[in-house]
Amino acid sequence: MHLSVSVTNIHMHVRGVLKRLLPRTVVRRTRGHRPGRHQPVAPPAGQRTAVHHRGRRLPDRPPARDETRGRPPRGRRPGGRPTADACSACRSPRRPERRQPADALGGPARETRPRRPPARHRRRLTRGATPILAAPRDHSMLDDLLGRTELKARIDDLEAEADSLQQQLDAEADRRSEAARKRQAAERRANELETKIEELQDRLDRTDSGDAAPEFRDRIALTGRRRDRVLALLESLDAGPEGVLTAYVADDPPAQLRDALGDRAPLVARAAPCLVVHDRDGIVSTALRPPNPPEPFCEWGQTARIERDWLAPTGRYALAVVRADLFAVGVYRDGDRRSFDGFTSNVKSDHSKGGFSQARFERLRDEQIQAHLEECQRALADIDADRLFVVGQDTLLDAFDADATAAVDATGDPADALADAHTDFWTLPLSLL
DSSP states (O other): OHHHHHHHHHHHHHHHHHHHHSOOOOEEOOTTSOTTOOEEOOOOTTOOOEEOTTSOEEOOOOOOHHHHTTSOOTTBOTTSOBOTTBOTTTOOBOOOOOBOOOOTTOOOOOBOOOOOOOHHHHHHHHHTOOOOOOOOOOOHHHHHHHTHHHHHHHHHHHHHHHHHHHHHHHHHHHHHHHHHHHHHHHHHHHHHHHHHHHHHHHHHHHHHTTOOOOOOSEEEEEOHHHHHHHHHHHHTOBOSTTOEEEEEESSSOOHHHHHHHGGGHHHHHHHOSEEEEEETTSSOEEEEOOSSOOOOEEEEESBOOOOHHHHSOOSEEEEEEEETTEEEEEEEETTEEEEEEEEEOOOOOOOOOOHHHHHHHHHHHHHHHHHHHHHHHHHHHTOOOSEEEEEEOGGGGGGSOOSEEEEOOOOSSHHHHHHHHHHHHTOEEEEEO
8 A cells, every 4th residue: 555655646746847847738620621730729718828849739938038138039039039040939949850970080970760650651751652662483393393394395396386387288288279279260261272173173164165144334332322323324324215224133033134245134134133224225224233133023114124122222211230149220211311220249258169069169159149139029019110220140031021031231329330230231233344
């Protein structure tokens, strides 16, 4: 018990000493201020207070000893203003910066290391830091012990060998593809040469027989205004009663036409199918190939029997272009297009693999073309026109029921292909017999 009383007395004595040495300060935190900025509480009325330079409020104290002697207090200039190194409240000098003493060799003093930030700030600074990854360890020794080094080397060799074999396989596939393309080109060239040989053989046979075939005086392709002008001249021909022979020849000329033309009759067979206009005196002797041919006939008359819808775009008609991958149709009135429709289909192109793959490809391509033709027929069924003309790829024209068909080489998109096909279809070949 005596020990506890002694400790209590010592504790109260220390508190009294601390109260005398450390003045009490009442500080409160105000709203709207930054952390660390404080506002002292207003003192009671009639009580004089002072603010320490560290934010503590100081109680009243007797005047400084320097003031009683008439000299300026410490930390003040003669005018009464506090110096930069003194506190405005307690007039005590501010703590100078800590510096290390000069070097032993007489060098300048160096500033000490800055103080560490508070713990909460240190946590913020280190929160977003990127961790440093440890360097990978070298497993070569472990691989040697486990025997994996030889396996890895073997794997690398096998991968290199596989790459080499793959390159050889690709090169062989390219070579076979190139060989197949060359074979197809050679077959096409052989067919062209065979056709040319047949033509030359036929010409040679005619020469050996002594029958020198006659030649056309001229051959012209008529379009536009020139076509209309030539047709107007033929329509105006008047040779008197039974003076003009007009005939449409599909293949072989009739006997009546052979008698009228004589030795020039073979030219009609070469120009067929054609519309022949020949006067009795032989002044006019021409053969026209009409785009919209009539039924075969042969007759004499005072004028030539010519109808414009055989040879020129007149009236209301529809013209369609059909290819294996394209369809276009337009409705025209006297040569001017009034409506248009067209589309393309995804049909496989040429294949060059050969063998079973080639046969399978051709079968799939034929199925796609057949589906494309069925779609074209459905589109033509909705066309409202007096006549229907179908042009395009020669091997596909038999699938359509049209007033006239013709093989034309029209390429491009559906609109451009239709425009080119319309011009080619109504181009009128003229042969002077």
